[in-house]
Amino acid sequence: MERKKINIVWLKRDLRTQDHAALYAAEYEVTPYLIIYLIEPTIISYPDTSLRHLQFQYHSILQMQSKLEAANQKVHILYAEAINAFTYLNEHFEIQKVFSYQESGIKLTFNRDLAVKIFLKENNIIWTEFQRDGILRGIKNRTGWDKAWYQMAHSEQFKNIFSESKSIEFVNPFPLAGEFEQELNKYPREYQPAGEDFGQKYLQTFTNHRAANYSRHISKPLESRTSCSRLSPYLAWGNLSIKQVYQALESAKNSGKYKRPIDNAITRLHWHCHFIQKFETECEYETRFLNAAYNQVVWNKNDEALQAWKEGKTGIPLIDACMRALWQTGWINFRMRAMVVSFLCHHLFLDWRSGVYHLANLFLDYEPGIHYSQFQMQAGTTGINLIRIYNPIKQSQEHDPNGVFIKKWIPELQNVPDKYIHEPWKMPLMEQELANVRIGTEYPAPIIEPEKEIKNNRDKIWAFRKTKSVKINNPSIVEKHARPRKKSI
Numbered sequence: 001m002e003r004k005k006i007n008i009v010w011l012k013r014d015l016r017t018q019d020h021a022a023l024y025a026a027e028y029e030v031t032p033y034l035i036i037y038l039i040e041p042t043i044i045s046y047p048d049t050s051l052r053h054l055q056f057q058y059h060s061i062l063q064m065q066s067k068l069e070a071a072n073q074k075v076h077i078l079y080a081e082a083i084n085a086f087t088y089l090n091e092h093f094e095i096q097k098v099f100s101y102q103e104s105g106i107k108l109t110f111n112r113d114l115a116v117k118i119f120l121k122e123n124n125i126i127w128t129e130f131q132r133d134g135i136l137r138g139i140k141n142r143t144g145w146d147k148a149w150y151q152m153a154h155s156e157q158f159k160n161i162f163s164e165s166k167s168i169e170f171v172n173p174f175p176l177a178g179e180f181e182q183e184l185n186k187y188p189r190e191y192q193p194a195g196e197d198f199g200q201k202y203l204q205t206f207t208n209h210r211a212a213n214y215s216r217h218i219s220k221p222l223e224s225r226t227s228c229s230r231l232s233p234y235l236a237w238g239n240l241s242i243k244q245v246y247q248a249l250e251s252a253k254n255s256g257k258y259k260r261p262i263d264n265a266i267t268r269l270h271w272h273c274h275f276i277q278k279f280e281t282e283c284e285y286e287t288r289f290l291n292a293a294y295n296q297v298v299w300n301k302n303d304e305a306l307q308a309w310k311e312g313k314t315g316i317p318l319i320d321a322c323m324r325a326l327w328q329t330g331w332i333n334f335r336m337r338a339m340v341v342s343f344l345c346h347h348l349f350l351d352w353r354s355g356v357y358h359l360a361n362l363f364l365d366y367e368p369g370i371h372y373s374q375f376q377m378q379a380g381t382t383g384i385n386l387i388r389i390y391n392p393i394k395q396s397q398e399h400d401p402n403g404v405f406i407k408k409w410i411p412e413l414q415n416v417p418d419k420y421i422h423e424p425w426k427m428p429l430m431e432q433e434l435a436n437v438r439i440g441t442e443y444p445a446p447i448i449e450p451e452k453e454i455k456n457n458r459d460k461i462w463a464f465r466k467t468k469s470v471k472i473n474n475p476s477i478v479e480k481h482a483r484p485r486k487k488s489i
């Protein structure tokens with residue numbers, strides 16, 4: 001039987017229907033095309049992936065379906081390894097071209113892409129991979145990177161259209177199992193809603209009014225929940241492109257409203273890509289110390305403390321409130337992310353790798369390029385960045401002075417007076433009775449004394465940082481990963 005000629009659009013972290021280069025290119029061709037999204041068993045069973053990521057992807061796709069159905073188009077979700085999916089598709093169709101975005105992911109997805117590349121080449125299929133958000137493939141250093149990024153950010157957006165004549169009849173041979181699909185379909189209301197319409201809505205409300213307090217509240221665990229843009233999951237899964245967000249922020253800024261705070265948000269958008277670019281150049285540091293000298297450090301081993309950190313049961317209220325908020329909602333602000341990592345690595349003195357996948361799983365906005373770089377920066381294992389040791393008690397007093405955030409996430413501490421909310425273990429027994437919480441019973445006693453551990457570990461951390469073995473690695477890290485000092489634009 002003659003195989004029908006088709007093209008394929010392979011969606012990855014680009015789950016939107018507008019400003020989409022791959023969908024645009026496919027629509028431009030005469031040949032009809034199939035849109036696929038792969039849920040690959042090997043990839044979803046890797047420790048960096050969690051159900052909430054898959055739920056976000058699934059619901060983003062549902063929203064795409066609602067926009068594609070008028071053109072009789074659809075995203076076909078194939079539960080299969082990439083090679084198996086492409087083999088099947090190539091047996092049943094004559095695939096001419098595959099369009100996708102480049103993926104700056106972990107080694108596992110990078111290797112998957114290499115295998116797909118070989119397969120497609122052997123079968124004379126052309127694979128066009130578009131640049132994602134200004135991330136450049138194969139560059140040796142960062143000269144000229146900023147300039148190219150701004151050019152990308154200012155360039156025209158793709159205005160995607162979908163025509164019925166380009167759709168194809170297709171019966172999915174790798175459907176999701178019923179129970180699994182039900183799991184994906186459930187979407188906790190505490191998470192940010194998924195999909196490009198919601199991304200646009202968050203963008204609009206940010207530029208219309210939420211940006212007003214952006215800079216002032218950026219470090220506050222409670223207030224930042226509404227004053228930060230909250231665009232991160234939409235960017236991570238590609239519900240929005242960087243270009244869409246950049247241009248909307250620029251336009252709001254030019255209208256004269258919230259100029260300063262919006263400028264700050266634009267700077268962070270640039271960081272977003274700067275970090276992903278680092279990871280694109282060297283994805284090994286998902287598991288490897290950026291500065292190899294840190295292999296020599298003898299970290300503590302303490303499974304109980306690690307578990308308490310993961311579950312939000314350390315007895316240090318702000319740390320626990322952050323972890324519990326993350327469990328339930330998938331988001332905390334930058335400062336609190338940095339603080340929980342600092343607590344893990346500087347106070348408990350545990351290897352950063354013992355906690356890195358845990359937070360990846362909890363973050364609805366998990367983006368490998370940002371996550372591993374930021375984690376290592378906060379853990380202080382890059383050798384080139386300032387080491388910030390956050391005191392969780394001070395952070396609590398400064399950024400949640402009345403314990404409103406703490407009490408929201410730790411109901412056990414509901415009745416604790418302000419005076420003790422940051423250090424409830426200091427409450428006399430009588431006060432504990434009155435507050436209806438016994439420390440060590442209803443709420444844990446602290447697993448460490450933060451002040452004491454900081455004292456113990458600070459000198460150790462800084463002394464190691466100053467050793468020759470750390471310094472010797474620094475020039476090559478700066479050369480590869482740091483931006484040139486002088487701004488190109």
Ligand SMILES: Cc1cc2nc3c(=O)[nH]c(=O)nc-3n(C[C@H](O)[C@H](O)[C@H](O)COP(=O)(O)OP(=O)(O)OC[C@H]3O[C@@H](n4cnc5c(N)ncnc54)[C@H](O)[C@@H]3O)c2cc1C
Nearest residue numbers: 228229230231232268269272334337338365366367371374
């Ligand atoms: C240990 C650690 C791990 C992190 N892991 C992730 C991650 O997996 N995914 C992720 O998107 N962010 C990560 N961040 C960065 C940052 O905390 C989040 O991007 C930010 O809190 C998201 O909230 P927002 O969208 O309201 O950000 P806003 O402050 O409104 O910023 C706008 C956008 O800029 C980008 N951005 C903001 N801050 C940073 C930053 N410090 N570095 C890089 N990009 C930034 C994000 O895309 C964000 O959506 C991590 C930070 C730390 C300390």
